[in-house]
Amino acid sequence: MITLADVDQAALRIAGHVRRTPVMELDAAHSPGQVWLKCEFLQKTGTFKARGAFNRVLGAMERGEIDPSVGIAVASGGNAGLANAYAAAAAGVPATVFVPLSSPAVKVAKLRAAGATVIQAGAQYADAFELAMAFVAETGAIYCHAYDQAEIAAGAGTIGLELLEQLEGVDTVLVAVGGGGLLAGIAAALEGRANTIAVEPENAPSLHHALAAGHPVDVEVSGIAADSLGARRIGAIGFDVAVRTGVRSVLVSDEEIVAARTFLWEHYRIALEHGASAAFAALHSGVYVPETDERVAVILCGANTDPAGL
Known part of the structure; x- marks a missing residue:
């Protein structure tokens, strides 16, 4: 809430x-x-989505929650990933973005241009989300949710x-x-x-x-x-x-x-x-x-x- x-x-x-x-x-x-x-x-x-991404990344930085060697992770159809990758780059930390195979090529290209590590898998957003959560559990990356x-x-x-x-x-x-x-x-x-x-x-x-x-x-x-x-x-x-x-x-x-x-x-x-x-x-x-x-x-x-x- x-x-x-x-x-x-x-x-x-x-x-x-x-x-x-x-x-x-x-x-x-x-x-x-x-x-x-x-x-x-x-x-x-x-x-x-840049607004929420900056609020999340900057807030986590203020609280000392982000490991600068691991950074953040996000699952996205493309836009949330791009926004969070941009905010992470501005904060000087890496971003790993999980996107479904259905994501438009123009969005995937923008993600890579923003410096994100892009992992494409699954048919829908929910599939990318599951992979992102496994990555977070394994690495300790801070998760930036696409919306919730x-x-x-x-x-x-x-x-x-x-x-x-x-x-x-x-x-x-x-x-x-x-x-x-x-x-x-x-x-x-x-x-x-x-x-x-x-x-x-x-x-x-x-x-x-x-x-x-x-x-x-x-x-x-x-x-x-x-x-x-x-x-x-x-x-x-x-x-x-x-x-x-x-x-x-x-x-x-x-x-x-x-x-x-x-x-x-x-x-x-x-x-x-x-x-x-x-x-x-x-x-x-x-x-x-x-x-x-x-x-x-x-x-x-x-x-x-x-x-x-x-």
Whole structure:
């Protein structure tokens, strides 16, 4: 469980290590109302995950937990690995990243360029996670979870604090959900001040099914956004914060994600990965329809994609 206090602490710790990303208003001709885009795809390493990575690595360094000869380990579809490798390099410690065989080549190449040792194995994120945990047990590396760790989620939540400073009177924030770290952080940051809507692919509905069941459950994962939103089970932190803050989940199809991604490229020259397009897909498709005068912000959370596919 995390609260606003954890997000505030993260903001102090990572200040100067990450970018304050801009907010852009959607053109009236393209908008169902008052809509702003939080351009987190401009963050270091190309995704929001740099925030949580720095919070986790710097926090562990402060506590003297990291062995500089072993460093950190992370299992990731690509983005969390890249963010944590970048943070580890900045702190001067090694990073070992475990990724599934399905990870896009562009992300694997970026990991190696960041100086990480990359181990590819298994069909899904869960397989990479098991291997990473075995490595941690054997070597004593500090594990940086892709989403279900308090410092990781709190770091992500600093986006919400920035948004409140940049956009006065925001009512609702749409957030893409995979394992739930970004959702947890933003919902905690906005608690009592704005509503958070979770947007998930129909083919990876981890939070949607958990809310229906009353607890996290395993789901089948597939589809175009599985490389970044492909967690088989919502994280405990994401689920707990979603329940506490009254988060509602909506689902979008692969076709709606592709259409939203194409639209943002054609009209705004914003190149997003498919998972990062999910939140905007809820608006673009009409799955989420704002009320009259509702002020809506959409988190565009990642841009580690092959532009040849746009």
